[in-house]
Amino acid sequence: MSEAVIQVEDVSIRFPRTRVTLGTVERSLMNLIKFKTAKEDSFTALDKINLEVNEGEILGIIGPNGSGKSTLLRTISGIYRPDKGTVKSCGQITLMAGLGIGFNVNLSGRENVYLYGSILGNSNEVMGGLMESIIDFSGLNGFIDQPLRTYSSGMRARLGFSIASAVKPDILLIDEVLSVGDQEFRAKSMARILEIVEGSRTVVLVSHNFGIMKKICSRLIMIDKGNIIVSGSPEDVINAYSERKP
């Protein structure tokens, strides 16, 4: 049996939910007079989740919007601290989500490679060594020294994917970023993901694209309302998901 590299035990996450108080003048005045701020209640995003991911596994996570998929990935990557339970992992983890958010539009593509690389925890030397392959993979050769504001959103996402995947972390978490770029780039990124997995690295993937999930995942789980509902082979879980609602 291969070794577990991610262990999620009894993890619960609650978000404080502020009642929508639009910042109107009346509302501010009312709060001031009553001397209280907006009342809060909480929303359970993850409810005692238990999950183990083994080395070399490609785990897919499916579920409706707002079911806790992204929250789970963010908790594994260390962004959210669980309110209850523990998350254990070994090795470097990279979360690919919202590609291009760490970019600065006034810096050039090349400068952004260094900046984003260091946000992901890599030294400038490492990024310098990877530079050529990143530029090649992104296919942005002619643009790399232009400021990022001249890039289209597709080009930014391609650069983001190229950087995040070039670094080859031990564990790669992917949140809905496989549909980046054009047809050709999608095929390339798919190949890159498979390559990462073949190097015995671990991937956890959130996507709504069941075709891709069926093709590359070794196991799927389905999450709804913060609970793992089904876990098993891709076919079974996707069938369960489609039968869930009439």
Place this chain on the structure above:
Amino acid sequence: MVHELMDNESEGLVEINRQRSFFLGPWLMWQDIKKHHHLASNLIMRDLRLKYRNSVLGYFWSLLEPLLLSGVYFVLFVIIKGSPEPNYPLWVIVGVITWGYFSQSLNGSITSLTQNAGLIKQVYFPREMFAITKVGANLVIATLGLFVAIPFMYYLDISPNEQLLMVPLGLILVSMLALGVGLLLACLNAVNRDIEHFFRFVTRAGFFLSPVMWTIEMVSENALRYIMVNPMVVPITMIRNGIDGRSLGIDSMYVVYSIAFCVSSFLLGCMVFKRYEAGVVKKL
């Protein structure tokens, strides 16, 4: 609900994002900086590059700005008080640069979480980094700005002496105070944005209540007691008198108070930030 089997407890696994002791805050922060110093230097470089982007004079603006400002205050001083000391322009320049450093760093670190909320929610990295690099970039700008004092020293025939050592000490105290208070309030500001508005006012008011346009020699003995409550009085005077080649001239009781204030707010800021950062991310 399906529970996965949990039988093998491999030793390679490390618990991530564990809640650590409150008092370890400064130590944990130091560890983070050591581990992510590439990120720190890249963020500082980014701030510096972007600040003077698309300008012909570039970095000279950090010299020109305090120079022009002190010209205005000099005129103002002449209008109100008549003939000032010959060294007055130098004093004001140093005061303006030091106060600018403090207020930029403080306001920058208070808003460091809210301004970068998008990134903080998508990638994990030490979140104090933004505040630290804000202070770092402003420190570079202030230090470069202080070089404008050299022609003045030459013109006023001031030769640098051992008092010059007070300059780095003063800068360290200002950095600690700005970063400490900034970190302390950054978490709070994520919950309640009133903080950043209020402290924009505080730094504006502090400009007049700190020895920027005036020096402690101009203050009456009676008022000095109240003025000294402001922890910025000692650092500004240190930097100013250090460049001017004069001794500090402040009662050691006030000096100890000010140093203790800066150091303890720095330590407290680190602890509070490390304690609450994880919870605050959910509110961004």
